[in-house]
Amino acid sequence: MPELAEVEVTRRQLLPLLGLTVACAEKLSDKNLRLPLGKGDLGRLSGARLDAIDRRGKYLIWHFLGADGVPLEMVVHLGMSGKTLLDAADASPHDHLRWHWSQGATLTYRDVRRFGFVAVGDVGLGTEMTATMGPEPWDETWAAQVAAKAKKGSRSVKALLMDQSVAAGLGNIYVCEALFATGIHPETPAYKLKNKQIEALHEAVQGVLERAIAAGGSSIQDFKAAHGSPGYFQLELKVYGRAGEGCPACGEEIRAIKQQGRTTFFCARCQR
Incomplete structure (x- = not known):
């Protein structure tokens, strides 16, 4: 399972996406991840600008400004075998989601064991999903x-x-x-x-x-x-x-x- 270090490495490599807009997001598989994600949820990301990516424990919390001017969040957990791949050079039967970004970039969520998940919701979703977590390693307390x-x-x-x-x-x-x-x-x-x-x-x-x-x-x-x-x-x-x-x-x-x-x-x- 990717632990904090692997999730933080992933987060840092995704930072070039900041400021880009989601042209569209699509489901590539009918198989559910740990949490089901509807097409309507993905549709909320169309036209949304990515403003920040935070990490809390093993969770990635993405902050968007929606096309309608309303902020929203996406939470990603990589589970046991999940990966978020920028401009993936190959295709896999385990590709579940893909985001197409302005300037031609793509991001693919790949997960063989399907214990990870992607969730889209209003501001506060990330806080809600990580509310019971203990302190981060760099917390003075x-x-x-x-x-x-x-x-x-x-x-x-x-x-x-x-x-x-x-x-x-x-x-x-x-x-x-x-x-x-x-x-x-x-x-x-x-x-x-x-x-x-x-x-x-x-x-x-x-x-x-x-x-x-x-x-x-x-x-x-x-x-x-x-x-x-x-x-x-x-x-x-x-x-x-x-x-x-x-x-x-x-x-x-x-x-x-x-x-x-x-x-x-x-x-x-x-x-x-």
């Missing part, structure tokens, strides 16, 4: 908010950080990497974390995400950003996807366990 949630219940630190209502945008890849960077075992009960550990986690989360964004994200399976290019941060991962290999810090074999249905990678010697 991140550590304090996460610490407050950590004290409630008995779940592990890994489960805590994977909860989007606790920490927006984090997923399996970057949580595993941040826990390794701070030497925290993923099964540690969150309520046992000290404030210094949570502050260290905050710095680690920021650091790993910044490096991942600079590298174009992680293409573990088939992620491609808007230009159709893969990311390369998977080459820098310390533990994620490296079960059976030696820990880069101590040489101990990296282990893999299941937590909440997801595979967690860690070093039992470095992370306690």
Whole structure:
């Protein structure tokens, strides 16, 4: 699944569309995405000018000025395998939507597994759809908010950080990497974390995400950003996807366990 880093890379590559007008938008498939999108919804975008693209967690929030002068929003979630491709060089049976823009540009939404979605609505749609999300990694209050949630219940630190209502945008890849960077075992009960550990986690989360964004994200399976290019941060991962290999810090074999249905990678010697 594209996580915060991959969604942010996608957002930045889409910024050249700012100021352009949607000539028309069309459905290319009769198959529904996670949320159904009617032709009438797409029709609202005809003649609309794109003014901004924001990101909240793993959501992209597009701000338009409609042809009638009324602002509207489009929310895109890439799900497990979604891509928004600028001027796609090829066609795919998994192409679901296409926007034709002024000056001849095209944008195609491609999604093999169809867990993503596109929604169009009035101003406030993005806020409504992300209302329950926790703080962004660069929010100064991140550590304090996460610490407050950590004290409630008995779940592990890994489960805590994977909860989007606790920490927006984090997923399996970057949580595993941040826990390794701070030497925290993923099964540690969150309520046992000290404030210094949570502050260290905050710095680690920021650091790993910044490096991942600079590298174009992680293409573990088939992620491609808007230009159709893969990311390369998977080459820098310390533990994620490296079960059976030696820990880069101590040489101990990296282990893999299941937590909440997801595979967690860690070093039992470095992370306690």
